[in-house]
Amino acid sequence: MIGAGSPVTTGVRGVLARHPAWSRFLDRAARPLEFLLKKPIFGCQMCGQCTLHETGLTCPMGCPKTLRNGPCGGVRLDGRCEVVPEMACVWVKVERRARFLPWRGAILRIQPALDWTQRGHSSWINALKGTAREARP
Amino acid sequence: MIAPPQAATRRLEEAFASIRPVLTCEIAAGDSPDPSGLLKRAALVRDHVDAVNVPDNTAGIAHMSGLAAAAILASAGIEPILHVTCRDVNRIGLQSLLVGAAALKVRNLLCLTGDHMAHGDQPQAKPVFDLDSLQLLRLAGTVRSGRYLSGRPIVPAPDLFCGTTENPFAPPYEFRPLRLRKKIEAGARFVQTQIVYNLPRFREFMTRVTDLGLDRQAPILAGVSPLRSARAARHMRERIPGMDVPEAIVRRMDGAGPDRGRAEQEGLAICLEILEELRTIPGLRGFHLMPIHWEEAVPEIVSRARLRETRTVPPLPAATRFQEASA
Numbered sequence: 001m002i003g004a005g006s007p008v009t010t011g012v013r014g015v016l017a018r019h020p021a022w023s024r025f026l027d028r029a030a031r032p033l034e035f036l037l038k039k040p041i042f043g044c045q046m047c048g049q050c051t052l053h054e055t056g057l058t059c060p061m062g063c064p065k066t067l068r069n070g071p072c073g074g075v076r077l078d079g080r081c082e083v084v085p086e087m088a089c090v091w092v093k094v095e096r097r098a099r100f101l102p103w104r105g106a107i108l109r110i111q112p113a114l115d116w117t118q119r120g121h122s123s124w125i126n127a128l129k130g131t132a133r134e135a136r137p
Numbered sequence: 138m139i140a141p142p143q144a145a146t147r148r149l150e151e152a153f154a155s156i157r158p159v160l161t162c163e164i165a166a167g168d169s170p171d172p173s174g175l176l177k178r179a180a181l182v183r184d185h186v187d188a189v190n191v192p193d194n195t196a197g198i199a200h201m202s203g204l205a206a207a208a209i210l211a212s213a214g215i216e217p218i219l220h221v222t223c224r225d226v227n228r229i230g231l232q233s234l235l236v237g238a239a240a241l242k243v244r245n246l247l248c249l250t251g252d253h254m255a256h257g258d259q260p261q262a263k264p265v266f267d268l269d270s271l272q273l274l275r276l277a278g279t280v281r282s283g284r285y286l287s288g289r290p291i292v293p294a295p296d297l298f299c300g301t302t303e304n305p306f307a308p309p310y311e312f313r314p315l316r317l318r319k320k321i322e323a324g325a326r327f328v329q330t331q332i333v334y335n336l337p338r339f340r341e342f343m344t345r346v347t348d349l350g351l352d353r354q355a356p357i358l359a360g361v362s363p364l365r366s367a368r369a370a371r372h373m374r375e376r377i378p379g380m381d382v383p384e385a386i387v388r389r390m391d392g393a394g395p396d397r398g399r400a401e402q403e404g405l406a407i408c409l410e411i412l413e414e415l416r417t418i419p420g421l422r423g424f425h426l427m428p429i430h431w432e433e434a435v436p437e438i439v440s441r442a443r444l445r446e447t448r449t450v451p452p453l454p455a456a457t458r459f460q461e462a463s464a
Contacts, residue, residue: 073379075308082253110323
C-alpha cells in the first residue's frame with residue numbers, strides 16, 4: 001500500500017516533485033519532530049538518510065568512522081570502540097540487536113554512501129520524496 | 138623521473154591463477170623523499186613474493202604517498218599492491234586516485250576503510266570517511282567500467298584489480314565472514330587477512346568462510362608476521378586495536394630472554410609453526426607477510442617454510458575449484 005512503487009507512494013512523490021515549496025515546508029515541519037523523537041532514543045545526527053531499520057535499530061552515525069556496512073577491523077577484543085574506548089562498538093550492538101528483529105537479514109544489504117547534501121534534512125520527507133540513490137557508490 | 142612501463146603487469150592476478158601458493162609482503166613506504174630506502178626494502182623481498190603491498194599512511198601517521206611509492210616500485214619492475222583508504226580523501230579524491238593509479242601502471246589496489254588517526258601522531262586531523270571499504274570497492278567497480286560516479290566517461294576504462302582485507306579477530310565474530318561476503322559482492326577479487334596468531338579463532342573463521350563458499354569466489358591470503366621481541370608482542374596485543382596475540386605467544390617470547398638474536402630466532406620459530414598450522418586449514422590460497430621493519434626475515438621465512446615449493450600448495454587453486462563447483 002505504501003511501499004515503493006505503490007500508487008499512493010507514486011502519487012505523493014509526483015505531488016512533492018511538482019511542488020517543491022510544499023516539500024520544503026514539510027521538510028521544515030518534520031525536522032524538529034524527527035530530531036526530538038530520534039535524538040534521545042537513537043542519538044540521531046540528522047544525516048537525512050535514516051538506515052535505523054536496516055542496522056538493528058542502531059544509528060551508524062555514532063561510529064567515529066560512520067560505517068554503514070559493518071564493523072571496522074579495529075574493534076577491541078572486549079567489543080569496545082578503538083577510537084572511544086568507553087563506548088561499545090556500534091556494529092557489535094547492531095549485530096546483537098538485529099538478531100531479535102524479524103528482518104535480521106537487512107544488515108547484509110550493502111548501504112550506499114551518504115548524500116551529504118541531505119544532511120540536516122528530514123529523512124522521513126526524503127523517503128517520501130524518494131531522494132535519488134543513483135550516483136552514490 | 139618516473140618512466141612508467143608500457144603496460145601494467147598482471148603478475149598478481151596470474152599468480153592467483155597458477156598452482157603455486159601466492160605470497161605477498163607489506164613494506165613501509167618510508168618517511169624520506171629519497172626512494173632508495175623503499176627500493177632497498179623492496180629488493181630484500183622482491184624475489185620471494187608475487188607482489189609487494191604499500192600501505193597508505195598506516196595508523197594515520199604521514200609517510201610518503203602510497204601511490205608515489207607504488208609507482209616507484211612498478212617502474213622498478215616490482216608488482217605493487219597499493220592500499221587505498223577512505224580516511225584522508227573523499228569520493229572525489231578517491232576517483233582521481235584510482236585513475237591516477239591506473240595511469241602510473243599500478244593495477245592492484247587493496248580497498249580499505251583505513252585506520253582511524255586516533256592512534257596516530259596527529260589525532261587532531263579531520264577524519265574524512267566519506268566512503269567505507271565496501272563503497273570504495275563499488276566505486277572502483279564504477280571506475281573500472283569506464284565511468285566516474287557522475288556518469289562522465291573514462292576512456293579507456295582503467296584496468297584495476299581490487300582486493301580487500303578482513304579481520305577475523307575482532308568482534309562481532311559471527312558477522313566477520315558475512316561482512317567478507319558483502320565485500321566480495323561489492324567487488325573484492327582477493328582478500329588479505331589480519332595477522333594470524335590466534336589459530337583456533339582463525340580456523341573457526343575459515344570454516345565459516347568455506348561453508349559460505351567465499352574461498353572459491355576470491356582467493357584468501359592469511360596474514361603472517363614474525364615477532365621480533367617480547368616488547369613487540371606486548372605492544373601489538375595492548376596498543377594495536379584489532380590484534381589478537383594470545384598470552385601463550387607473549388610468554389614464549391618472554392622466555393627467549395632479553396638477547397636480541399635469541400628473541401628473533403624464537404619469533405621466527407613461532408612464525409614457522411603458525412605457517413605450518415595454516416597449511417592444514419582448507420580454503421587458503423597463500424600468505425600475506427607483514428615483516429614490520431624486518432624485511433630481512435622474509436627470505437628466511439620463505440625458504441625455511443618452503444613456501445615456494447609447488448608440493449606445499451593447498452589442494453587446488455581457487456580458480457580451478459570455482460569452475461569445478463559451477464560445472
